Amino acid sequence: MTVHNIETVSQFKEAIASHKIVVLDAFAVWCGPCKAIAPQIAKWSESEEFKDIYFAKFDVDHLPELAQELGVRAMPTFVIFKDGNKETEVVGANPPALVAAFQKVKAE
Numbered sequence: 001m002t003v004h005n006i007e008t009v010s011q012f013k014e015a016i017a018s019h020k021i022v023v024l025d026a027f028a029v030w031c032g033p034c035k036a037i038a039p040q041i042a043k044w045s046e047s048e049e050f051k052d053i054y055f056a057k058f059d060v061d062h063l064p065e066l067a068q069e070l071g072v073r074a075m076p077t078f079v080i081f082k083d084g085n086k087e088t089e090v091v092g093a094n095p096p097a098l099v100a101a102f103q104k105v106k107a108e
Contacts, residue, residue, distance in 0.1 A: 003038075003045050006058040009066050019054035021105055022081040026067055028060050031075040037093035050102055080105050 003025070006012045016022050025041055027034035045055040060067040060075060070079055070086075078090045080101055087105050090097050 002055070003042055004054070004056040006056050006063070006066075009063065009069075012056075012058065012063075012066055015054060015056050016081045016084045020083060021053045023053055023055050023102065024070075024079045024081065025055070025057035026060050026070065026072040026075060026077040026079065027057055028075045033093035034076045037076060037095070040095055044098075044102070050106075052106065053102060082108065 004015070006015065006024070012024070015024075023041075025034075025038075027038070041055060041057075044050050045053075058066060060072055070077075072079075074091050076091075076093055078098060078101070080087045080089065082105050087108075088101050090101050
């Protein structure tokens, strides 16, 4: 897998409809913590442990309507969906919290 770039709201809706678990990274190009966590997200997207998770990202400045719909107030915000429904979110570049959230949603 890789981290897929979401360019439109319809791409977002298709992603959560067609994948069991989706991790959506709401980022901004000017955001330092977003840049810092991006390589780790890419590694997780390639890992065996998280092979069942679809990793995607979108730029909040390019899709402000999606950021507003999801209630994104800080970057990065990671929103995790399962079966098309929002399960949880992690605000900030916090690798231990992200791994715990991924594992929890996978186990449910």
